[in-house]
Amino acid sequence: MPVNYYIFVAIALFCIGITGVLTRRNAIIIFMCIEIMLNAVNLLLVAFSKMHYASHLITPGAGGANGTDGQLFVFFIMVVAAAEVSVGLAIIVMLYRNTHSTDVNFLNRLKN
């Protein structure tokens, strides 16, 4: 597949994630939209990795990446996302315990 199709799909998913973060007030939905954005970037990284691998096969030894790095970056992004979700959901549970809601606007009490 031409790589621009993958670019446009990833852009569409990323913008849906951003729109969700901007339009919803529930903290859990905002978290899920962040996951959508991370997955859009992962998809783009894998597509570029395969693109670099294809050009590496045509001209081997020309230097540059052979595509392994991109896929390992995706792996590390997944690792960090899993750690982030565990801590973030603990914070949301704490917020719910104190305010009986998951509305992010209650977090403006932190400023006093």
Add this chain to the structure above:
Amino acid sequence: MNATQGLFWFLSALAIGSALMVVTSKNLVYSVLYLIVTFFAISGHYILLNAQFLAIVNLIVYAGAIMVLFLFVIMLMNLNTETEAQRKRWLKFAGAIAGGCLLLVMVATLKRADYKSYTAQTSQGDIGLINNLGMALFKEYVVPFEISSILFLSAMVGAVVIGKRD
């Protein structure tokens, strides 16, 4: 249109459509279920790109672990849709306009770029197999790999400390 292209369009439409449903659906549990559909579609994309290791890791980590965590938290809180606070209507509208403008700008920028000769290799190439990725992971990336285990340990301790009732 061959089978690869057909699968690509099907998976893309599935991913984008269910991502839209995540944002727009009122019920939180439906949002989580649509998000699982999105992750399955993205895993399908990985399999189409022959990145089999990442496809399986995506299913295990995202659809298996993270989404179960989300469902547990939602069911623990017993949230219902009537009490969910909504943003003001004009704020929602402004958010949608802002996201749409970002989409428009990025598509318009990238539409004229010259990448007709670059293609992502589908359903061939052995770069995404566990053999190659494991060799690279434990040779060149062994230090970040070990650091990520420390990150997990600290995340676990942090989650327990934050969630503890005192």
